Structures are given as structure tokens and as C-alpha cells.
Amino acid sequence: MSxxxxxxxxxxxxxxxxxxxxxTMFASITHRITGMGLYFGTFLIAAWLIALATGPEAYAQxxxxxxxxxxxxxxxxxxxAVLFHFxxxxxxxxxxxxxxxxxxxxxxxxxxxxxxxxxxxSVAIWAAVLWL
Amino acid sequence: xxxxxxxxxxxxxxGLGSAKSGTSDHIRQRVTAIALVFLVPWFLxxxxxxxxxxxxxAAEWAGKPWNAILLILTAGAAFYHMRIGMQxxxxxxxxKTSTRSALLILxxxxxxxxxVTVALSVLKLWIGAGA
Numbered sequence: 001m002s003x004x005x006x007x008x009x010x011x012x013x014x015x016x017x018x019x020x021x022x023x024t025m026f027a028s029i030t031h032r033i034t035g036m037g038l039y040f041g042t043f044l045i046a047a048w049l050i051a052l053a054t055g056p057e058a059y060a061q062x063x064x065x066x067x068x069x070x071x072x073x074x075x076x077x078x079x080x081a082v083l084f085h086f087x088x089x090x091x092x093x094x095x096x097x098x099x100x101x102x103x104x105x106x107x108x109x110x111x112x113x114x115x116x117x118x119x120x121x122s123v124a125i126w127a128a129v130l131w132l
Numbered sequence: 133x134x135x136x137x138x139x140x141x142x143x144x145x146x147g148l149g150s151a152k153s154g155t156s157d158h159i160r161q162r163v164t165a166i167a168l169v170f171l172v173p174w175f176l177x178x179x180x181x182x183x184x185x186x187x188x189x190a191a192e193w194a195g196k197p198w199n200a201i202l203l204i205l206t207a208g209a210a211f212y213h214m215r216i217g218m219q220x221x222x223x224x225x226x227x228k229t230s231t232r233s234a235l236l237i238l239x240x241x242x243x244x245x246x247x248v249t250v251a252l253s254v255l256k257l258w259i260g261a262g263a
Contacts, residue, residue, distance in 0.1 A: 010138055035217045042210060043242075046250050048183070049203070052190050053253030059187045066183070086172055089165050096162060129180055 027111035031088040034081040041078040079125055084118035157216050164213040171206040178202075195261025200254050207250045215243040 019025060051062035065071055091110055094100040101110055182193040193199055218239045226232040 032221065035214075036221060039214050039218055042214060043246060045179070046207070046246055048179075049194070049250055050253045052187070052194060053256045056187045059190070063187075082172065082176065086169075090169060093162065093165060093169070125176075125180070129184070 023108040023111035027088060027091075027114050030084060030115075031092075034085040034088075037081045038078070038085055041074070041081065044074070044078075076122060076126060079122040080118045083121045084114055087114050087117050157219070161213060161216045161220075164209045164216075167205070167209040168213060171202065171209055174202060175206045191257055192261060194254060194257040195259075197258070200258040203254045204251050207247055207254075211243045211247040211250075215239060218243075 048062050048066065051058040066075070091101065091114070095102060101107055178193070178199065182190045185193075194203060219236060222232060222235045222239065226235060
């Protein structure tokens with residue numbers, strides 16, 4: 001909190017390092033990181049659509065960029081981030097709405113599942129795209 | 133006022149909470165999330181197909197009425213959701229007022245500009261398809 005000049009010393013929320021690391025904590029942090037990644041990744045997906053509307057030449061350039069290896073790696077990571085944020089988001093909705101899955105054991109198990117789902121789901125999608 | 137009280141009288145009167153905007157962003161973040169639960173699977177499936185069939189096929193796909201409508205809905209929900217999410221992160225981690233304000237404005241400008249561009253792109257494809 002340096003750089004601010006607050007007059008009265010107000011309480012701060014507990015800092016990250018006082019908590020013992022646990023699955024729901026990592027899932028929560030990952031949800032935020034994937035959200036930030038998707039913010040910029042979605043700009044790239046939008047660029048593809050804008051290229052499509054611009055015309056065949058622009059679209060051919062976009063296709064050339066997308067098919068290079070670094071872009072494919074970025075797209076794979078984007079897929080993992082989408083699936084994680086998607087499933088994690090549904091979990092947050094279930095927490096907020098019907099208050100389901102709050103029990104510590106369930107919450108931890110679901111947190112681990114989110115990572116497995118994101119990675120295996122992305123591998124499955126890419127395998128289907130590349131080989132079917 | 134005792135030193136242990138953290139809420140000033142003005143804050144109680146305004147009733148806006150520490151984030152200055154009450155619960156509106158919280159609710160909007162969840163409403164757009166509910167929309168995206170349905171839109172994102174369609175979007176992923178469609179874009180994977182459309183991006184593998186060349187320019188003519190992709191343009192024809194985006195120009196179909198239902199696809200155009202769903203594309204604009206997806207863009208609207210996603211960009212609104214992204215804007216709130218980025219705003220929360222900026223508010224959480226950037227404490228210097230000038231930097232924070234600049235980034236919040238940049239966030240709004242970038243997301244709204246992108247939404248308008250995407251919506252017009254879809255409209256162009258829709259009209260181009262002659263639907």
C-alpha cells in the first residue's frame with residue numbers, strides 16, 4: 001500500500017502470505033489470472049472476426065498468423081483459460097445462487113477438478129480439431 | 133467518532149459501500165456470467181468450425197441471421213463481463229489515484245471501442261451475405 005497517503009491507519013484485508021496454501025485459494029487466484037488472460041486473448045479473437053469482415057486479403061493474413069506455432073500455443077493456452085474460467089465461473093454461480101458446494105471437502109475437490117477439466121478438456125478439443 | 137469506527141457519517145448517508153457503486157457491478161458480473169454459460173459453448177464450437185473452412189465459408193457462417201445475433205450477444209455479454217472484471221482488478225491492485233483513474237478510463241474505452249467494432253463487423257458480414 002505504498003504510494004498512498006492515507007490519514008488514518010485503517011485495517012487491511014489479510015495478506016496472501018498469512019494463509020496456508022489450499023486448493024480453493026489456488027483456484028480463486030487462477031480464476032482471476034485466467035480472467036485477465038482472457039481479457040487480452042478475447043481481443044485477439046475479436047481481431048480474427050474483424051479481419052473476416054475486412055475482406056479476403058485481411059482474413060488470409062489473419063489465417064497465416066493464426067497457423068504459426070507461437071499463435072497455436074497461445075490459442076491452446078487460451079482454450080485452457082476459457083475452460084478453467086468457464087467451469088470456475090459456474091462454481092461461483094452455484095456458490096452465490098443456491099449456496100451449493102460450500103463444504104470444505106467438496107470445495108477442495110471441485111478446485112482440483114477445475115484444473116483437470118481445463119487441461120484434459122483442452123487436450124480433447126484440440127485432439128478433435130487436429131485429427132477428426 | 134471513536135477511532136475504532138471505520139465508517140464515516142458521510143459514508144453511512146451515501147450508503148454506497150467501499151466500492152462507491154454498491155452491488156450493481158456485482159449483480160451485472162453474475163448476470164453476464166449466466167448469459168456466457170450458454171453463449172461460450174456455442175461460440176467455441178462455432179468458431180472452431182468456422183475458422184477451418186476458409187474465408188468464404190467463415191463469412192457465410194457469420195452472415196447467417198442466427199449466428200450474427202448470437203455473435204453480437206456473445207460479444208456484448210463477454211465485453212461487459214471483461215470490463216467489470218478488469219475494473220475490479222485495477223481497483224484491487226492499483227492504489228495510486230491518477231494511475232487507477234487512467235487505467236479505469238482506458239479499460240472502458242478499449243472494451244467499448246472493441247464491442248462497437250465487433251458489432252459493426254458482424255453487421256457488415258450479415259448485410260454482405262444478403263440475408
